[in-house]
Amino acid sequence: MSALRVQVEGVGVWSPSLTDFEALRRLLAGEALSEPATRPNAAALSLNERRRAPESVLVAIEVASQALAMSGRVADNLACVFASAYGDQATTDYMCRVLARAPTELSPTRFHNSVHNASAGYWTIATDCRAPSSAVCAGHASFGAGLLEAAAQACADHRAVLLVCSDTVGVGPLGELIQCRLAFGCALILSPYTNAGMPGIALTPVVDAPRHASLPAVCTTWMRDNPSAACLPLLAMLVRGDDECVLAASERLGLRVHMETTA
Amino acid sequence: MRASILPLAVTAYTATSALGLGLDAHLDALKQQRSGLRSNDFGDNPLACWIGRVSGLETTTLPAEYAQWDCRNNRLAWLGLNQDDFLARVHTARQRYGATRIALLLGTSTASIRATEEGYRRLENDSQLPADLRRQAIHTPHSLTAFVAAALDIGGPCLTISTACSSSAKVFAGAERLIRLGIVDAAVVGGVDSLCDSVLYGFNALELVSPEPCRPFDAGRRGISIGEAAGFALLERVDADTETHLRLLGCGESSDAHHMSTPDPEGIGAELALRDVLDRAGIDVSQVDYINLHGTASQKNDAMEATLVARLFPASTRVSSTKGLTGHTLGAAGIVEAAITLLALHEGFVPGNAGAVTPDPACTAHFAWQNEFRPMQIALSHSFGFGGSNACLAFARASTGSDV
Numbered sequence: 001m002s003a004l005r006v007q008v009e010g011v012g013v014w015s016p017s018l019t020d021f022e023a024l025r026r027l028l029a030g031e032a033l034s035e036p037a038t039r040p041n042a043a044a045l046s047l048n049e050r051r052r053a054p055e056s057v058l059v060a061i062e063v064a065s066q067a068l069a070m071s072g073r074v075a076d077n078l079a080c081v082f083a084s085a086y087g088d089q090a091t092t093d094y095m096c097r098v099l100a101r102a103p104t105e106l107s108p109t110r111f112h113n114s115v116h117n118a119s120a121g122y123w124t125i126a127t128d129c130r131a132p133s134s135a136v137c138a139g140h141a142s143f144g145a146g147l148l149e150a151a152a153q154a155c156a157d158h159r160a161v162l163l164v165c166s167d168t169v170g171v172g173p174l175g176e177l178i179q180c181r182l183a184f185g186c187a188l189i190l191s192p193y194t195n196a197g198m199p200g201i202a203l204t205p206v207v208d209a210p211r212h213a214s215l216p217a218v219c220t221t222w223m224r225d226n227p228s229a230a231c232l233p234l235l236a237m238l239v240r241g242d243d244e245c246v247l248a249a250s251e252r253l254g255l256r257v258h259m260e261t262t263a
Numbered sequence: 264m265r266a267s268i269l270p271l272a273v274t275a276y277t278a279t280s281a282l283g284l285g286l287d288a289h290l291d292a293l294k295q296q297r298s299g300l301r302s303n304d305f306g307d308n309p310l311a312c313w314i315g316r317v318s319g320l321e322t323t324t325l326p327a328e329y330a331q332w333d334c335r336n337n338r339l340a341w342l343g344l345n346q347d348d349f350l351a352r353v354h355t356a357r358q359r360y361g362a363t364r365i366a367l368l369l370g371t372s373t374a375s376i377r378a379t380e381e382g383y384r385r386l387e388n389d390s391q392l393p394a395d396l397r398r399q400a401i402h403t404p405h406s407l408t409a410f411v412a413a414a415l416d417i418g419g420p421c422l423t424i425s426t427a428c429s430s431s432a433k434v435f436a437g438a439e440r441l442i443r444l445g446i447v448d449a450a451v452v453g454g455v456d457s458l459c460d461s462v463l464y465g466f467n468a469l470e471l472v473s474p475e476p477c478r479p480f481d482a483g484r485r486g487i488s489i490g491e492a493a494g495f496a497l498l499e500r501v502d503a504d505t506e507t508h509l510r511l512l513g514c515g516e517s518s519d520a521h522h523m524s525t526p527d528p529e530g531i532g533a534e535l536a537l538r539d540v541l542d543r544a545g546i547d548v549s550q551v552d553y554i555n556l557h558g559t560a561s562q563k564n565d566a567m568e569a570t571l572v573a574r575l576f577p578a579s580t581r582v583s584s585t586k587g588l589t590g591h592t593l594g595a596a597g598i599v600e601a602a603i604t605l606l607a608l609h610e611g612f613v614p615g616n617a618g619a620v621t622p623d624p625a626c627t628a629h630f631a632w633q634n635e636f637r638p639m640q641i642a643l644s645h646s647f648g649f650g651g652s653n654a655c656l657a658f659a660r661a662s663t664g665s666d667v
Contacts, residue, residue, distance in 0.1 A: 002445040076520075087404055087425075092376070095461055096383035103464040111465035112524040112649060115372065116404055116425030121650025124518040130532055132516035133652060134433060137423045139405040145422050148446075149437060156440040173392050174379060177402055205420065205446060207363060250421040251412065253363065 003202040004151040005193035005260065008238060009073065009160065012066030012187035013231075014040050014059055015222065020066055021235070027216060028239050040185075044126050052109060053122055056088040059185040060119035060166045061126065067187035073160060075127035078189075079153055080162040082120040082135045083146030085227035086170070086180060088113065093172035119164065142167075143186070143230040144247035144255045150190055151203050160191040167228045184226040186235065193260060199238050200260030208254045212236075212245035233257075270659070271439060271511045272504030273496050275352035277343060278602035280492035280589045281315030285346035290606050293614045294634065298588045300476045300488050305458050310467055313476045315490020315590025316458060317342070331400040332410035334378040336371070336457040340411055343455065343493025352497055353415050353451055359503075360448040362418035367408060368437045369423055370430025370454035372594030372648075375406040377459035407455050419447045425594065427648035428557070430454055431494065432597030435656055436514035438498050449503075453495035456594040462489055469524060477560035477591070479584035480569060480626050481619040484560045490590025494598030496605075509605050512641070512657040515540030519651025525563050526647055530571040533645070536653035537575065540643065544657040551580045551657075552639035553613050555604045557647045558584020559591050560618070564647065569625040581631045587618025597646040601656055604644045608660040612636045 011021045016036035018024055027033060040062035042050055050058070060082060068075055086092075091114045098106050112118070117135035124133050132153075138145030143165040150163035166185030170178045193200040212233030219236070222229040233245040234257055241259060249255040277285055281299025282292040292299065303309040305316060323338040344350055357365060378401045382392035391397070400406060408423040420441060424433050431454025438450035456462075466472045466487060473486035498511060517539060519532035526533065541548065554576070556568055565584075572582050585603050592599050607614055613635040622630065644656045 004444065004446070085403065085405070092379065095465075096376075096380050099380050099460040099464060100383040100386075103460055104467070106464045106468045108465075108468040108470075108524075111461075111468055114461065114465070115427045115649050117427055117648070117650040117652055118523070120426070120518075120652070121523050124520045124651060125522070128520045130518050130520050130535055132436075133426075133518040133650075134424060134437075134516075135426050135650075135652075137403075137405045137425060138421060139403060139409060142405075145420065148420055149422060152437070152440045152444055152446065156444055173383065173386055173390060174402055176390070177392055177397060177399060205363070207418070250419075251409065252418045253420060 003204045004155045005200060005202045006151045006154050006190040007193045007198040007200045008188055009191055009198055010067035010071030010189035011235065011238060012063035013235060014062045015182060015184040024235055025239050028236060049122060049126065054088050054091055054113050056168045057119045057122045059168060059183050060164045061123055063166060063185040063187035064123055064162055064164050067189045071189040073189065076129050077131050078129060078160055078162050079131045080120060080123060080133045081146055081150040083137060083142045083165040085137055085139055085142040085167050086178060087116045088118065089168060089170040089175055089180065093174050138250060140227045141248035141250050142227055144249035148203065148249055148255055154190045155192055158192055160189060163188045163190060165228045165231060167226050181225040182222060184222055184229045186228060186231040202258045202260055204256045205249060206246060206254045206256045208246045210246050210248045210254060213242045270501055271442060271498045272501045273509040273511055273605060274499050274504050274507055275349055276496040276602050276605055277347035277349045278494040278599050279317060279343040279346055280592060280599055281317060281490050282589055286606060290610065292588060296615055296617055298476060298617060300590055310463055311474055312472045313488040314458060315488060317491050329410060329414060331398050332406060334375040334401045336375040336407055336455055337410045339457045339491060339493045340407055340455045343495060344414060349495055356449050356497060357416060362416055364419060364448045365417050366419040366438060366441050366447040366450040367412050367417045367421045368434040368450060368452050369408045369411060370434050370594050370597055371407050371423060371425055371456050372427050372430055373456055373459055373461055374404045375401040376461050377457060380460050415451060417451065426652040427650060428593050428596055429646040429648035429652040429654040430594040430597060432646035432654035432656055433516060435511055436516055439514060449497065449499045451495060451497055454595040454598040455493040456592055457491040462593060471561055473560060476618060477587055478618040479558035479560040479586050480565050480616055480623050482621045482623045484565060487559045487561055488590040490592040492589060492592035492595040492599045494595060494602050508661040509609065510659040510661055512659050513540045513543035515543060515655040517653045521651050524649055526567050528563060528567055530567045532651055532653050533571055533647055536655045540655040540657045546641060548576050550641050551576060551643055553607055553642040554580060554582045555600045555644040556582050556584045557645040558586055560586065565623065566625055569623060572629050573627040576629060578628045580629055581613045581635060582629045583614055583616035583631045585614050585617060600644045604642045604658055608639050608642050608658060611638045
């Protein structure tokens with residue numbers, strides 16, 4: 001199959017023990033993790049919106065802002081793809097509890113926060129972005145499928161695209177079934193590969209199973225506990241220059257990610 | 264910056280909604296202007312409103328090998344897949360291209376959330392979903408796409424797009440990109456949303472649900488009527504088409520950057536999506552024969568959209584909403600209205616704007632209040648969703664033996 005070649009202009013990552021890309025560099029260099037943070041800053045949101053927005057949105061906005069800052073781009077013309085395996089599980093738990101008990105008491109704000117594109121909505125409103133925005137999922141393969149979608153947008157329309165993939169901790173009976181035990185989000189800003197000194201990756205759909213170079217044990221735990229942490233093999237490649245990895249892009253399809261060598 | 268898009272052939276399509284199962288039922292209801300809305304009879308203590316319900320889902324069964332995905336939404340998907348020979352058409356495409364060379368992109372806003380709602384009504388020990396619903400496959404927004412990928416044996420990229428009411432319009436854009444880039448040779452697109460308490464009580468909390476059958480673009484409209492539906496289409500390169508002569512000319516996308524649950528009254532984002540699709544399709548407003556409007560019967564959408572039509576199009580462009588017949592099928596609205604738009608092109612008729620009695624004064628001479636029969640070549644479909652997510656699709660009927 002043909003490869004999509006994109007360059008990575010910016011990276012963001014947030015989890016309580018991994019609050020930015022520098023923290024991942026330190027972890028991969030063998031340093032100890034810092035004390036867990038409780039809540040992402042999500043400074044791109046106004047104070048009022050930060051109060052109204054659920055945690056899932058705060059994580060997504062935080063990583064998007066980090067990647068944007070690294071890229072030096074402005075957000076108002078940047079297409080965006082927000083991926084999440086489960087959306088806002090806390091809001092889903094709230095909705096299902098209220099609907100079971102007293103459905104007419106449902107909060108209108110929490111209902112509009114329940115849409116899978118809530119993060120995309122908050123982000124485009126906060127950054128005055130009228131470019132195309134999307135919200136996608138593909139189960140445990142949500143990061144790989146979202147990466148393919150974002151890279152396809154970048155290559156098909158010759159534009160930069162923000163990809164965010166994030167999931168939060170499950171709560172209630174739904175959380176008990178799904179077993180998502182930690183908040184984790186990542187973001188990439190991708191554009192068509194130009195060999196201009198930025199790390200480049202070539203993406204090829206393959207029928208192979210996921211595989212990657214060895215990662216610290218804590219990364220493996222995060223990948224078990226949050227589907228969005230499936231980005232870690234790729235983020236580690238960007239830090240260490242590993243040659244390639246294969247991410248899950250669907251139940252049956254893999255996405256081979258190969259580092260382009262700069263000429 | 265704009266990459267030009269080759270037209271794609273829509274080689275098969277189907278829709279299932281309150282109007283019935285498959286295209287013939289839809290065409291018949293459209294020609295008769297027969298609404299599928301009924302007084303809400305969904306659930307134990309139904310809200311006083313009208314719904315577009317698909318009959319027979321309670322007794323629809325999935326083949327045993329798909330038991331883990333059994334729920335109302337996936338039954339509706341299965342019912343939809345079994346109309347208009349769609350399964351056989353996908354089978355032929357799979358044999359032609361191979362399973363990994365076909366993509367699947369489906370839109371849904373709530374997927375199988377109704378199963379999660381039911382689980383919470385029947386919790387065991389107040390803490391666990393009941394045993395019959397302890398199935399991870401249905402408590403995820405990807406439930407629909409995972410099920411359909413298995414049912415169609417599709418091995419290429421599989422993606423759920425969930426951008427509220429634009430979901431199953433945006434799937435066309437994603438599929439077009441994958442085919443244009445050579446990642447796949449064909450794509451199944453579509454969408455399914457089914458009735459559930461989340462949307463009935465959620466839109467009720469926002470005071471957007473009409474107590475009477477919805478009346479899009481009526482001066483006295485009182486809100487939406489929620490419906491459920493399934494629809495699918497098979498997209499291939501033009502040279503694969505020997506039959507339908509129906510084309511996807513382009514997809515336009517934009518964001519409002521305005522508000523989470525109301526459209527920008529100026530319609531700036533909607534206009535950007537429209538200009539995007541016209542640009543990609545390489546057409547001018549004067550070439551647009553018909554637009555199937557988003558037309559939800561909410562105060563704000565219809566006011567914005569009527570103004571948008573008046574601002575951009577000549578009166579030769581006919582417009583109407585068909586949600587007075589189907590209800591607002593949310594994440595499935597894009598594909599159902601794409602199917603209606605394709606039927607209109609194929610049959611050469613403009614479906615009348617159902618449900619309106621006294622047109623809103625903002626509505627101009629573009630509105631087709633009754634069915635109109637006329638040959639048409641190019642038609643658009645509008646889909647605008649929560650979070651300010653806008654998508655516009657352009658379809659064409661190619662003259663026999665030539666490509667548009």
